[in-house]
Amino acid sequence: MGAQKKGGARVSEDPVEQGHQRLQAILLADSFTTKFRPVTLERPKVLLPLVNVPMIDYTLAWLEFAGIEEVFVFCCAHSAQIIDYLENSEWSSHPNLSVRTIESQKSISAGDALRYIYEQQAETSQIQGDFVLVSGDTVSNMPLADLIKEHRERKKKDEKAIMTMVIKQSKPSPITHQSRLGTDQLFLAVDPKTKQLLHYEEDKIDHARGSVCLEKSLLQSEPSLLLYSDMQDCYIDICSPEVLSLFEDNFDYQHLRRHFVKGVLVDDIMGYKIFTHEIDSSYAARIDNFRSYDTVSKDIIQRWTFPYVPDINFSGNRPLKLGRQGIYKASDVVQSRSADVGSSTVVGDGTKIGDGSRILNSVIGSGCCIGSNVVIEGSYIWNNVVIEDGCEIRNAIVCDGVKIREGAVLEPGVVLSFNVVVGRGFVVPAYSKASLLQQPTKEDSDEELECVESSSVAADLLAGLNLEMEARESDLGPDGAGYIWEVCEGANDEEWKHSVAPIPMDKVAEIIQAMEDDDDREDESCVPTSGELRSDADSINTDMNDPGDDDYGYFEKEVEGTFLRAVEEGIVVENVILEINGLRLSYNMESADCAGATFYSMMKLAVDTPHNSADELCKNAVSIITKWKRLLGFHVKKTDEQIEVIMKFEEMCQETAKELGTLFAKILHVMYEIDLLQEDAILRWAEEKAGADEADRVYLQQCEAFIQWLKEASEEEDDDEDDEEEEDA
CATH class of the missing domain: 2.160.10.10 (Hexapeptide repeat proteins)
Structure with a gap:
């Protein structure tokens, strides 16, 4: 048995076969993209502060905590800065984790990096067996021991099983992942029994139709497929040594997913297989752009990443x-x-x-x-x-x-x-985006380096990039210093996706509208982007066993959880709207259902907030409604949706929150005053209730004076309009 350690037991294997094999990891300290420019022209991404701690410290601390004994840090852009940082940090003499650097300034992609490591491997035999492959912008607290053991046991049974990818569900909807992390929607097809990855797609999902195209051969060869459109790729992989050799044999493998993973999936000659491992309670995310930087920072502050939180000394800084x-x-x-x-x-x-x-x-x-x-x-x-x-x-x-x-x-x-x-x-x-460095007149591709290494970035920036710069005055005022970079042609409309700024409301509406515009065209090569695709017989059996009666109950609970998280974490209204609409699409609900569930969540929070009297409860309710007016208002644009809210309020007062009953008329009046409920909706509700049994007219009677006032106001308005028409005539 191996030694016990913080992250759990060491992987327990046959002592003769595995006794001398160390748990190893390859950490890529270059993202090989330009998404963090202009910042990364001067400092490598892995050394940028994430809640005041360099990103790479989160990755190394997690690997050490999870039982990894040796990490090879591959350095390319700004390699001298990274090496110097590691040599002068606690990682240079850490008792439990050996950190070694591999440097190559000529690599321009992750594929090049792994090819270089393979070449060095032939001379030094550094990688002894299975290894963890991550990038230095990864934040996680997931255990690795069981996952590595699972990978090794699978490899014993099937020598073609060369890689296990870690995935995590992005609840509650496909668009939530985009709103939180700023990445493309991911579509996966997985064997439900073996968890083998059968299809991986980031680029070609038809968002408007809510479907994705699969090869007919895949549908014909597999009895059932588990389809995911709500997964996050954590970019944490357990790899067998064959992975390195495949990069050496295929020079067109540059990107880890777009080239390598998709290449393996379509290669029928070698027959190599990739499997997935879904995590639930653990945290794992990669910082790919400024939006995911913002999201992960908030997750750290909200302590989802424990023990890697601001008040724990895990990086040598004072907590x-x-x-x-x-x-x-x-x-x-x-x-x-x-x-x-x-x-x-x-x-x-x-x-x-x-x-x-x-x-x-x-x-x-x-x-x-x-x-x-x-x-x-x-x-x-x-x-x-x-x-x-x-x-x-x-x-x-x-x-x-x-x-x-x-x-x-x-x-x-x-x-x-x-x-x-x-x-x-x-x-x-x-x-x-502003920098003391002027913007290159020619941008390199997204696959190339953040920046070549230079002893003086300002003086030698052009070395290796072959870019032209032209002098000009500061763009930041007469007493300012720096230049505002122009957005690259064609990218202007995409800036909001990757920004730390909240998603603009017009973009929220566009996303939701695109997902609602399903043209309902049938195509045998297209499948819905969620659930399990089965044979016809299996589908019939499944449908018969699935009552589906509790869908609204589950939906309402999900909406409540989303709303409470928004309140606790200070999530902006735009993102909450996206999440609730994503839930609506996932559960096949109507906008009126969103209105009712959202209002229910708000009133339940008011009741659950400490109060000593009906007046205090009323203040709680009015405060919450006022603060989250934009959220509820987004879902009550139509009369039917407003009536649904009133009916939900009645239901709550009768069943789950009876103490709200005495406040029904007051709160209804407040919602009218702040334009959440319109006169037509209230009067229509009153008309529908007028013929109900006595027991069902309790709250209508409570609102009698308010209803009468609305009717009189409506009649006066009609009379005024008639008078104006007569005068015009």
């Missing part, structure tokens, strides 16, 4: 103190008494916050100086940043050494790279 409402502060923070640091906020060492400033849902680094009357919301301020009086920063990323002069404004989605200066009163437009 922060956790206070109420998820506020983390270093012990030496200097905060004015009139300053307000709100919920879900992290403030690092030596930072000073001036009079009247307000910080909410943000991460502030070390050594920052924040002036008076500054507003910072949903933003990431890195180290040694100076923000002068009266500035406003919302949903932005501000890198080390930036200076934002008095009265300047950063609109949502702004990214300021290192040492940029924003001039007094200057407004940086939404989604702008």
